[in-house]
Amino acid sequence: MEITCRCPQCQTAHSIDPIEVQNPVACSACGHPIPLTPSESIRKHNLVDVCPRCGKTAFYTQRDFNQRLGLGIMILFALIGLVFVWLGRPLYFYFSLGAGALLDLLFYVMLPEVTICYACKTAFRNVSKNPDHKPFDLHIADIYDNRSKG
Numbered sequence: 001m002e003i004t005c006r007c008p009q010c011q012t013a014h015s016i017d018p019i020e021v022q023n024p025v026a027c028s029a030c031g032h033p034i035p036l037t038p039s040e041s042i043r044k045h046n047l048v049d050v051c052p053r054c055g056k057t058a059f060y061t062q063r064d065f066n067q068r069l070g071l072g073i074m075i076l077f078a079l080i081g082l083v084f085v086w087l088g089r090p091l092y093f094y095f096s097l098g099a100g101a102l103l104d105l106l107f108y109v110m111l112p113e114v115t116i117c118y119a120c121k122t123a124f125r126n127v128s129k130n131p132d133h134k135p136f137d138l139h140i141a142d143i144y145d146n147r148s149k150g
């Protein structure tokens, strides 16, 4: 399992294996300790149930999709399409856009899922799928955002 969390002091993102590292982990940028308490289920079954950073139990899953890469593909295919327009074949412009969208979709379907903690936004990769974790729900996110503010 690999988790990505931010240092509470300097906000530097760290990718760590919560089972391999010592608790707490010292931030490599500022030395501030980052407490990590991996649960029994995380250590033994590679299954996320309790967040090792904040102790909360609400998570959502999403595809590990790079938005910038997706946009880059669309721009590239739009440019190819413009070449066709320049060559006097404007219809191919739409074909090219369609191909770009299809490629984006293909990438999206092939990508692995990442599990994210609602409360502290720590991301968990290479984990066993927990059927309790659903896609992002704005209502649940609202509850946790309000709590962290208060």
Ligand SMILES: [Zn+2]
Residues within 6 Å of the ligand: 007, 008, 009, 010, 011, 012, 027, 028, 029, 030, 031, 032
């Ligand atoms: Zn730090």
Ligand SMILES: [Zn+2]
Residues within 6 Å of the ligand: 051, 052, 053, 054, 055, 056, 117, 118, 119, 120, 121, 122
């Ligand atoms: Zn958390």
